[in-house]
Amino acid sequence: MNSMEQLEENLRLADESATPLTDEELAATDKVRALLKAKGDIPCTECGQCSCPKGVNIPDCFAVYNANRAFNVIHISQLNYGMALKGTGHEAEVCDGCGRCANQCPQGLNIPLQLRKVARRFAHVRCGW
Numbered sequence: 001m002n003s004m005e006q007l008e009e010n011l012r013l014a015d016e017s018a019t020p021l022t023d024e025e026l027a028a029t030d031k032v033r034a035l036l037k038a039k040g041d042i043p044c045t046e047c048g049q050c051s052c053p054k055g056v057n058i059p060d061c062f063a064v065y066n067a068n069r070a071f072n073v074i075h076i077s078q079l080n081y082g083m084a085l086k087g088t089g090h091e092a093e094v095c096d097g098c099g100r101c102a103n104q105c106p107q108g109l110n111i112p113l114q115l116r117k118v119a120r121r122f123a124h125v126r127c128g129w
Ligand code: SF4
Pocket: 051, 052, 053, 054, 055, 056, 058, 094, 095, 096, 097, 098, 099, 100, 101, 102, 111, 112, 115
């Protein structure tokens, strides 16, 4: 898209082709959302609007935590955390609670508080599993 006209045309086409969810589908979506919330899910949308000067990969930390909590795929999520995050300088343990990411999250997440949960959950995971 190189111009406002192209953007507007794309938005119009997207509007016309979108099929609205039925009431049953909307109810199912609400049910799944409630179930995930009850399991202690961190409602991060991985929008990437937060940034950490220390290098913590905030959305990846939350995504791995959520996979671990929601689906109980303990070994896979621990493996992911160990391989992709632990010891790389991007893991939750690097967060020192400085608060620079405060107010960056459109979901209103208290990022340092949630990162502490992630760090606790994966405290026993070794680097490069
Ligand atoms: S509170 Fe943690 S995640 Fe947020 S900017 Fe500071 S070190 Fe980074």
